[in-house]
Amino acid sequence: MLYDDFYVKSLIRTVEDWPKPGISFRDITPIFSDPKGMRMVVDAYVHRYIDSDISHIACIDARGFLIASVLAYELRKPLILVRKKGKLPGKTISQSYALEYGEAELEIQEGSVHEGAQVLLFDDLIATGGTLFAAMSLLKQQGANIKEVAAIIDLPDLGGSQKIQASETPVFALCAYEGD
Numbered sequence: 323m324l325y326d327d328f329y330v331k332s333l334i335r336t337v338e339d340w341p342k343p344g345i346s347f348r349d350i351t352p353i354f355s356d357p358k359g360m361r362m363v364v365d366a367y368v369h370r371y372i373d374s375d376i377s378h379i380a381c382i383d384a385r386g387f388l389i390a391s392v393l394a395y396e397l398r399k400p401l402i403l404v405r406k407k408g409k410l411p412g413k414t415i416s417q418s419y420a421l422e423y424g425e426a427e428l429e430i431q432e433g434s435v436h437e438g439a440q441v442l443l444f445d446d447l448i449a450t451g452g453t454l455f456a457a458m459s460l461l462k463q464q465g466a467n468i469k470e471v472a473a474i475i476d477l478p479d480l481g482g483s484q485k486i487q488a489s490e491t492p493v494f495a496l497c498a499y500e501g502d
């Protein structure tokens with residue numbers, strides 16, 4: 323299905339002052355309750371990565387899981403879960419970070435990716451980039467190369483995507499909210 327930016331944006335709800343005063347929260351929940359929107363979003367990534375040489379898809383807890391798992395199924399790639407602290411059994415490595423409205427810690431299981439893996443890292447939204455940088459650091463510590471970071475939404479005013487690109491990692495976002 324052809325990507326229609328206007329249609330996808332019509333499924334993203336802005337909630338002012340949530341979860342904290344001053345935050346314009348971009349709620350993607352309506353995308354998942356709209357089968358056409360969900361298909362349009364997934365198809366856009368399938369189209370972009372079908373012929374790429376990525377070996378793995380990594381995704382970030384929790385909203386990042388929703389599209390990335392379908393994408394991994396479609397592209398027949400292994401999926402690596404980057405989870406919030408305390409959710410993964412066994413030996414893990416962790417990284418704390420700050421995001422637009424708080425602080426948290428991410429973890430991956432040791433050995434979840436091998437040296438030289440070519441990873442597409444997926445999350446739903448890029449704001450300050452704190453979350454993605456923490457995930458990138460964990461994957462790189464395991465020897466992975468981050469081929470590209472992909473998201474549904476970029477908030478360029480918060481600088482995250484620019485910082486990731488400045489670190490020599492390509493960034494692909496389906497849509498952006500800038501200056502509003």
Ligand SMILES: O=P(O)(O)OC[C@H]1O[C@H](OP(=O)(O)OP(=O)(O)O)[C@H](O)[C@@H]1O
Pocket residue numbers: 382383384385386420421422423426445446447448449450451452453454482
């Ligand atoms: O670029 P940043 O400033 O780091 O912000 C982006 C992150 O914030 C949200 O995660 P949240 O921790 O709210 O998790 P959720 O997916 O579990 O709702 C979003 O899903 C991104 O992961």
Ligand SMILES: Nc1ncnc2[nH]cnc12
Pocket residue numbers: 345346347348349421422423447449
């Ligand atoms: N403005 C925002 N809307 C939705 N998720 C976010 N994660 C970080 N900032 C966000």
